[in-house]
Amino acid sequence: MSSDTSASTAPTVEKDMLPNADKETIDLESQTYPIRHIETHHEDPDLIKIGDNWVSRKELFAAFGGTLNPGYNYPPSRKFANPAPLGLSAFGLTTFVLCMANVNVRGVTSASVVIGLAYFYGGFIQLCAGMWEMLLENTFGATALSSFGGFWLAFGAIETDAFGIVSAYGDDTKGLNTMLAMFLLAWFIFTFGLLLCTLKSTVAFFFLFFSLDMAFLLLGIGHLYPDSDGNPHLGLTRAGGYFGLFSAFAAFYNAFAGLATHENSLFVVKAVPMPWSPLFPRKNKSH
Template sequence: MAGFATTLLTLSLAMMEFRGVSVQTVFIGNFCFVGCIALLISAQWEIVRGNTFGYTVLSAFGLFYGGYGAILLPTLGIADSYGGHTTEYYNAMGFFVLIWTVLNTLFLVASFSMLVLALFSILLLSDPFPRNMVYFGTFIAIEVCFGLDATANFVRADGHIALSATIMKIGGAFGFIAGLLGFYIVAHDLCQDSLPVRLPMGDAASLSKARKRMTRSE
C-alpha cells in the first residue's frame, strides 16, 4: 500500500501542476519500481493470506503503474509513434485510462458489496466481512481521478487545452485524496504492528463487537 500511495501522490501532484510540474517523466522510477514491482511482490503476500480480492487489486494497480511508466519512457518512443503529442495520442491515452477506470469500477462495486454485507451482518450480530470505509473511500477517489484523467485527455484531443488542464487538476486532487488515504492505511498497519495506538478505519468488525457488547449489557 505504501508503494501505491507514494506513486499516486507524485502522479497527482503533476496532474495538479503543483509548483509548475506537469511533465511526469521524473516519476518513471516510481511507476516501474515502487508502483509496479513492489505492488506485485506485495500481492503475493495477499494470496498467501488467502485474500484474493487484495491480490487482484494490488496486482492490477501494479501492472497499471508499470504500463503507465512504460508509456512515459522516452527510449520506447511511444509518443513519437503518434508523431508527438497529437490528437491521436491524447485519444489513445484517454482510452488507456478509461479502460482502467472501468476495471476500478468493478473493484469499487465489489468493495461496496462487501461493505454492505459487513454492515448487514452487524444487524444480525454475526461475524462481519473484513471491510471498512477507508478502503471504500480510496476506491471512490481513484474512480473519480481516473475518470477525470480520461476526460481531460479526450477534451485535450478536441483542442480545448485550458479546459483539459482544469479537468486534469481536479482529477489530480481526487488522486491526491486517494494517496492520502493510502498513507492512512499504511499508518494504521504500522501502528497496529508496533505501537499501542489504533487508527480508526471504519471497520465493520469493530462496529459488530461494539453492538454485541451493547446487546449483552441490555
C-alpha cells in the same frame, strides 16, 4: 509475543474448535494466544455473535488480509507477514508524486521524475505485494495490488522514450489523446468493480477506491477534450489530480492501519465499518 499479551490486542481462537476446550490459551507455531469464547448460533453454525450482533463467518475476512478489522479474524495459519501495507505504501507514494504534477504544484507540469517510482516502487514492489497476497488466500488483495502494480509499469513504459509508444503517433495528438483516454477509462471501469467489492469494508478503504476511481474518470475525460495545443484539459486534469491525492492519502492511512499496533505505536487506527456492513455496531439486533 509473550503469553501475557492482552486479549484486546492479540488474535483470538474459537474455544469450541479446539481439541481441548478446557484450555485457556493455545499455542500456534510457538506463539501463545488467549482464547475468547465465541458464541455460535444454534440454528446456523455459520453465524457467530460479536457483541449484540450475529455475523456470518464469511464476512469477517477483510479485503486486505484482516489488519483493518483487528480482533475479528482468526490467527494466520502460517508465519507470513501481511503484505498489504507495503503494497498500499507503494501505491500511495507513487500516486502522490504523479498527482502533484497533475495539480501543477509550484508550476510544475512534467511528471518525468515519477517514472523511476512507477517501475520500481509503485510497479515492481506493488506487484510483489500482490503476489504475496495470493499466498494469504486473499483474492481481492492479490487482484487489486497486482493490477495496480501493472498499471504503474505500463505508465512507466508509456513515459519512457525507448519504448516508442508516444513517438509512434507522430503528429497525431488527437489519436494519442484518444488512446490515453481509453487507457485511463479502462482503469476507471476496472476500479469501479473493485469499488463495489469494498461496500462492506471500512469507510477509509471504500474512500480509497472511490477517490481513485474518480481520478481515473476525470483524467480520462481530460484527454478526450484537450486544448487547442493538444494538451489534456487543464481543469479536468487538475480535478483528477486532486482526487488522486485524496486516494494517495487514503492509501497511506490504510497502510498505517495495517502497520500500527499497540506494541509498536502510541497511535493505532480503529476500523470504522461502512454503515450497512454486518460489522457496523447495532443495538438490540436479534434473530
